[in-house]
Amino acid sequence: MNRFTLSLSALMLFFSAIGVAQSAISQENLESFKMNPELSISTNAGISENHSTLMAAIKVADLEDILSSDGPFTVFAPSNVAFDKLSEFDISNFLKPDNKKEVYSLLTHHIVAGNISASNILRQMCQGKGTASFTTVLGDELIATMDGTDIVLTDEFGNTAKIIKADATQCNGVIHEIDSVFVPKKI
Secondary structure (H helix, E strand, O other), rough: OOOHHHHHHHHHHHHHHHHHHHHHHHHHHHOOOOOOOOHHHHHHHHOOOHHHHHHHHHOOOOOOOOHOOOOOEEEEEEOHHHHHHHOOOOOHHHHHHHHHHHHHHHHOOOOOOOOHHHHHHHHHHHHOOOOOOEEOOEEEEEEEEOOOOOOOOOOOOOOOEEEEEEEOOOEOEEEEEEOOOOOOOOO
């Protein structure tokens, strides 16, 4: 096989994986990730049973008003299960008002300015030869790649999280639920 045929085959395989990922994300969204699109990120997170720890952190960090404002914002929202996986510190102790600065740093490590749907992420990955880069409101970089049919985000410290539920539309942006918490090394 010549080099052109190999390149073409690899490119076709990549685009097939992107198509399967879009299909898998869309099916999961229809079944289990419904939020009220007329409400804000902050309000929907407060209502969601899967995001009570995230909402507690939003309150400690004084981000409730910001995530209720016009935005738009994209929030890569760790679920309660994701917070429970953190072994390096006691989350109930961490969420005390004395830790406001650290909680703020942790949360803003999960927020990107703009309304970035899963389709936008996949499109940017196609244009970026398999990767897409996003800058958090804290100024840190998140890199999106594919692992099979999953979109995986990696922060600049090597932490990874898989988008497990995507595209919960809000009046001021979008939420993508992730399976891990990005803990910046600055904390």
